[in-house]
Amino acid sequence: MTSPAAAPLLFEAVLHPELLAEVRRYSGHALLLSGPARVGKQQLALQIAAQENCLHPHSDGFPCGRCASCRAVLVGAHPDLLGVTPRTTTSTGKVARRRIIPVGAIVEARDDAHDYEQHVYQFLELRPTYRRRVVLVEGAEYLNEQAANALLKLVEEPPHNALFVFTTEDASLVMPTIQSRCARLNVSPLSDQRLLAAWPAAPDPELLAMAAGRAGVLQERDKVEAALQDARMLTEALRSGPLSALEAAEALEKRFDTEWHPQALRFVWRSESPAVRAASDTALERLLGALEVYASPSLSFQVFALDLRAAFGEG
Template sequence: MSAALLHGPLLEQTGVFGGNALLLTGPARVGKRELALAVAAQHNCSGTRGMYGEACGVCPSCRALAAGAHPDLLLVEPRATTATGKAARRKLIPIGAVLAGRDKGREYETHVFEFLEVRPTFRRRVVVVDGAEHLGQEAANALLKLVEEPPHRGLFVFLAEDPRSVLPTIVSRSARLGVVPAPDRALERSLALGGEAPDAELIAFAAGRAGVLGAREAVRAALAGAAEFTGALERGLLTALEAAERLEKHWDPAWHPEALRFVWRACPAHERARADTALEALQAALEAYASPSLSFQVFALRVREAFGLED
């Protein structure tokens, strides 16, 4: 997806940014990660810039980035802490992400401190912290010195949905830029440039969030699954329960809840509100490790009720 097409005016600002830390904020999937990579590209590019100051796309640095193997880029993400050994409960970027010596569980392959000590291969080492709201206090404290005086002019790009949930010590040291949804036509053009056929449903679902296009196969599958499930509810109890089983099998927690709400968007508001309550109950049950097959069956029954479809 073309960052220049989607967020050109922002790239004009990031391209000439001379500080040590940027904080990009905006809704989930709006394209913050793609923008951060475009910033890393800008600050390492040796080619001719585009009209928004975007990276050339063809120099050795740009090619390394496109191949997903840029030596000067470090992406730091939260790890799901597992107190019980089961699934994820809480997301956290621990101090072990910053200092190798504190990474007892060897959770991170590369650590911020050690990464910045090494001279850049191209121009500037870039640390992208995706999920800055999950920085633990200890990790944030360890980062402060690096953010203030990064070795070899390193650049930090913090990404967060809500700046209010990021530790103030990080916010106050960063230049903040808001990433807003792109116009539909920009998403359409971006899709076309990628050689994809027009997809009005995908564009409507994306609602300007470029990150949705990057996950378009999963999104299309979730939309198809949500439509199939919702259609089956009307065709009797047994069909509904079978549909619940299929939904369970293909359930993608990242996309199915939103896909269901999208499919229900044309329903009357009071019905939608009840279906939404059922969906929230399903998600809560799954998080609490209730029996999935039972939870999905109950969900199907409750959504049938919500839409007034009981036999």
């Protein structure tokens, strides 16, 4: 058995069986999976792709996880599955980095700097190798207007009965033209009991509390535990004096992961008073904003340390 950190638990655990069953009854061409970050949307989308193409599904309809098609999904090399993800644009000057899915992901576009190897149009021209081609658009809120427009006709009448699976953390930010053509599935956090049932080794209670029902947090266990450790160290250092606060901030800068450290810090601060939490959160937002516009990272972390000292009433 492989460890949960290494394996995405793609076929070992169906975390949202009711949604997978709902998809089996759905006869349309476009799904919008909506739910918080790390709740398991991507895993569900891959299970949908596997289910559409499995050669020997279980009697309950779930994909087998062992046939040639399922194995191809597992290793990320399925001929009928195309993944489209946002790219980060870097503008010159002090403009924040923006994530977008440009029209170049959908059709071949001139002067396209984002280099999508395969375009959705081109991908859908071909007949499926197994049963059904699936286009997985991760982060549908990042489709720009041009890209969304280029998709419309395909989503309405996809060649060879293809299926679109869009995922989003916030459905209200997805272009209305796309939203209205999709069946919406809400992917909710699981109960701790259900999450634990899917896990071979029980995670420690703190990790489980931070996961708050999101399977993807447990899948990144090592990174999350390291971020929690860093967050506790910084918070302790704040109270020991300005020098240790600055040192801890410098150490944090070297390891800072914009996905996990902010979550870990907020989690570690959860037992502070509302006033401390609000002020710390403002300091954290300020740091993230500064990093986004490429302000000097070392200076930004020093300011962060001093802001936090003030927030904790130590400044």
